[in-house]
Amino acid sequence: MRSRDYDESDVRVRPGKSSRPRTKVRPTHDSAESAMVISVDRGRWGCVLGGDPERLVVAMRARELGRTPIVVGDSVDIVGDLSGRSDTLARIIRVADRTSVLRRTADDTDPFERIVVANAQQLLIVVALADPPPRSGFVERTLIAAYTGGLTPVLALTKGDLANAAEFAQLFEDLGLTVVNAGIEDPIEPINDLLDGKVTALIGHSGVGKSTMVNRIIPDAFRPVGDVTGVGKGRHTSTQSVAFPLPSGRGWVIDTPGVRSFGLAHISSNDVITPFADLADAIENCPRGCTHLGPPADPECELDKLEGQSARRVAAVRIMLTSLIANETY
Ligand SMILES: Nc1nc2c(ncn2[C@@H]2O[C@H](COP(=O)(O)OP(=O)(O)O)[C@@H](O)[C@H]2O)c(=O)[nH]1
């Protein structure tokens, strides 16, 4: 879907002045260039023209966009001074339709949803096998956010030198997830291969080794390691996502802020099942109001008629559903 060409007169409405003849030549936006948003800071958006990391401009949001959210990963059109010189400020005049959204609510009772990252193809969920111990509930909830937002989830396991990966990885195998070992003693090449040519969002609890991993992938990123200054107080913790270009120039990694909660108030049980084609077909025939958890809650759930790999997927998806319904935050 492509929005029609923009003109300021389309959106700026000045009550009471509408009858005034428009004689002035208004600026056109023929010179607009497309860019990708790579950072957000207090009403200023860092944008790279044509997705080229070397062509960075800082932009504000054009007044006519009102409070339209503009997030890291967004594809935008910008006008004005595009030289990128310091002290210049361009304007974002249009935000393209998003191909994916990683969104969350502050917690399950807060219906206000925030988009954390736009247009990422994959979500790399970073989990430590020990110190801190893995919490599968967090993984399940981020998986739900990925599947329902149109991102392909990948599980990256760190600290394999401290604990065995097999048991934890098994939990997620039946979903068909790609699982990669990503600790300091693991080779970095398999991760680089996964990232090549893609925009990948990264998420993980504080202390799991996310910054350590980013610094191995992108030495220029200089992510602070072992940074606990903000824990508890919220001070000094980054609250926004930020995108880093891969050294190859083919793709981006978007580091997301440390999440203390990953609310999913905007997600329903059916939303979780729909991404899995075999399961989505089956629930068409479920009784009204079926929560798809199976007996005893749902003795007639159609998911219980599936066999083989589909049945194993049902079990795995039901773990996600249980997490969703438990209304917990992690
Ligand atoms: N043993 C071990 N320690 C790790 C590994 N990866 C990171 N760490 C350590 O874990 C701590 C937290 O790492 P950091 O990258 O800051 O985690 P972040 O909060 O997720 O960004 C640091 O002391 C790292 O040196 C790993 O694979 N094994």
Ligand SMILES: [Mg+2]
């Ligand atoms: Mg960090």
Ligand SMILES: [Zn+2]
């Ligand atoms: Zn059902």
